[in-house]
Amino acid sequence: MKEKIEQLLQQIEQFKFTDKEALENFRLKFLSKKGLIPALFADFKSVAPEDRKEMGLLLNELKNKAQDYLKTNQEALEQQTTTAASTLDVTLPSGHFKGGRHPLSIVRKEINSIFERLGFVISEGPEIEDDFHNFSALNFPPEHPARDMQDTFFIHKNPDIALRTHTSSVQVRVMEQGKLPVRIIAPGRVFRNEAISARAHCIFHQIEGLYIDKEVSFADLKQTLYYFAQEFFGKKTRIRFRPSYFPFTETSAEMDVSCNICGGKGCNICKYSGWVEILGCGMVDPNVLEACGIDSNEYTGFAFGMGIERITMMKYQINDLRLFFENDIRFLQQFEQIQ
Numbered sequence: 001m002k003e004k005i006e007q008l009l010q011q012i013e014q015f016k017f018t019d020k021e022a023l024e025n026f027r028l029k030f031l032s033k034k035g036l037i038p039a040l041f042a043d044f045k046s047v048a049p050e051d052r053k054e055m056g057l058l059l060n061e062l063k064n065k066a067q068d069y070l071k072t073n074q075e076a077l078e079q080q081t082t083t084a085a086s087t088l089d090v091t092l093p094s095g096h097f098k099g100g101r102h103p104l105s106i107v108r109k110e111i112n113s114i115f116e117r118l119g120f121v122i123s124e125g126p127e128i129e130d131d132f133h134n135f136s137a138l139n140f141p142p143e144h145p146a147r148d149m150q151d152t153f154f155i156h157k158n159p160d161i162a163l164r165t166h167t168s169s170v171q172v173r174v175m176e177q178g179k180l181p182v183r184i185i186a187p188g189r190v191f192r193n194e195a196i197s198a199r200a201h202c203i204f205h206q207i208e209g210l211y212i213d214k215e216v217s218f219a220d221l222k223q224t225l226y227y228f229a230q231e232f233f234g235k236k237t238r239i240r241f242r243p244s245y246f247p248f249t250e251t252s253a254e255m256d257v258s259c260n261i262c263g264g265k266g267c268n269i270c271k272y273s274g275w276v277e278i279l280g281c282g283m284v285d286p287n288v289l290e291a292c293g294i295d296s297n298e299y300t301g302f303a304f305g306m307g308i309e310r311i312t313m314m315k316y317q318i319n320d321l322r323l324f325f326e327n328d329i330r331f332l333q334q335f336e337q338i339q
């Protein structure tokens with residue numbers, strides 16, 4: 001009996017579990033009702049009473065071992081098949097999921113290149129700003145609501161350090177350097193404590209423009225932005241200016257473009273007015289020039305700022321701003337062809 005047990009043990013240890021069929025063969029051979037191990041149990045009757053204790057132990061050990069073997073090899077085989085199924089099939093044709101540019105990147109690049117053709121250069125500034133660059137130098141009075149906790153993300157509740165609320169802060173950084181004339185555009189990310197909806201987000205993108213030289217006038221501002229609107233929205237585009245207010249410009253205006261969907265006839269995009277507002281602009285306030293060390297008797301300038309999301313939505317007729325940040329491949333793939 002002892003010998004038989006040892007033989008079987010050896011056979012079990014050497015058994016090759018190559019596939020599912022082998023598992024079943026193992027079960028039939030050793031563990032099934034008519035298998036070798038139950039047969040040994042049947043022989044147990046003939047074992048001498050004094051040997052029974054030892055044989056019983058050995059027999060049970062053998063049975064447990066066979067069952068453990070079957071179980072672990074079964075699990076290992078199952079795992080092998082699932083990994084094989086999820087492994088990349090390198091024989092599949094490639095090129096199906098081609099990467100593309102994000103719509104906001106496409107539009108930012110296009111705006112940059114339009115202004116570069118007019119001689120503007122690209123400037124960048126930090127996303128974490130101090131009060132001076134984001135507000136004070138831009139002529140924001142101390143009690144201005146934009147400085148409020150409700151609108152601005154402060155860092156560690158420090159009232160002096162915040163995430164920039166607009167790219168106008170880059171104007172200050174450039175003017176401070178004191179190299180004149182200035183002709184820059186500054187694309188970048190901005191942050192405001194806003195509830196997220198189809199029309200607003202707490203993170204969005206702007207492009208700022210600044211031109212400072214001797215004898216820069218509002219006519220220069222108009223011509224520059226007219227060129228931009230025609231290049232970006234098409235030759236038939238018209239523009240109009242409405243008086244507005246910004247702390248850092250005087251005179252201030254908002255610019256509308258004729259609706260690129262209906263051509264100005266009126267539709268639900270332009271709320272049947274034929275016009276859509278796209279940016280804020282104006283002549284740089286002399287207080288701002290002086291705060292940045294520029295003589296406002298000698299120099300004048302214009303500035304403008306626009307939201308990239310807004311004009312991207314207009315251009316591509318996107319109706320929900322959240323789509324830009326969700327990384328849904330079905331949305332992003334629609335821009336795959338555009339460089």
Ligand code: DAH
Binds near residue numbers: 166208281304306
């Ligand atoms: N900074 C303004 C904003 O965040 C946009 C703006 C308006 C920028 C007028 C300008 C400007 O440079 O002249 O809404």
